[in-house]
Amino acid sequence: MREALKAAMTTSISEVLETMFFMTIEATEDTDWTDLTDSTASGEKLYASKINFKGPLSGTFFLMVPESILSAMTEMFMGLEENEVTETHLSGTILEAINIVAGNTFSKLDDQTVFDLEIPDSVETASLSSITQSTDKELIFYRIETPGGNLGLLLFYSV
């Protein structure tokens, strides 16, 4: 199951970022995402979203995106100029991105099975470290390399 999930996640994130955001990416499995969540290290604000799901597996997907990349994604997604992008646009884009990535992952994993996705939500990035340390669930993390920098896609799940 873990290998199938990993394959579905990488195919899904590539497809979503290329089709909807026109970004070519390279996904690499990793175990450490502290450089992404530590805004003082990067000097840049980090946005994060999550979506809970239930079904044969239950758990949560998280997407972490630095502000500059999210801004570029939003401009591309909504057809806006850089100076037109607002906080509402940024948060709307990262919520929709995790929604599509999660739905697409489950379609790739098994289109015969129904997974119920909740409404996506924003995450306080400061809480990301404590959330990830306190879980007893299985964990998969991908570092997504883009020309503008790195994003993170994290999955917690249990069977």
Add this chain to the structure above:
Amino acid sequence: MIYKMLIVDDSLPMRAIIIRTIKASGFMETEFLQASNGEEALKVLGTEWLDLVITDYNMPDMNGMELIQRMKKDEILQAIPVLVVTTEGSREKVEAFIQEGAAGYVKKPFTPETIRFELTKILGEPENEGSIEGGDDDFDF
């Protein structure tokens, strides 16, 4: 022909990209109305006659399936075709949408070609042909 469409999605960016995609698909004269869930959509449908409703599934307050069910129970609204655009990809869910009366289904992430194919199936070829490779609104795929 000028069409009037209602886009129902709780995501503002997604409503925006659906509208841009439809325009780039040749339906450039279309008038768009927007709602962020099924309840809001029903309010719009109570005051406006529409050629097409395009709805997401997973929305707060009233989801896309409930919206279709409510429309199909209404003598007037049941005549308006509904296209579902959603992340839900299981065959069971897709079949359920069609069984409830959806005229078509597009899975996110979508390409402009997929949207155009479904719109043409439901509404016919647009009179004002646009180019998917670009258009008046500088929309390049």
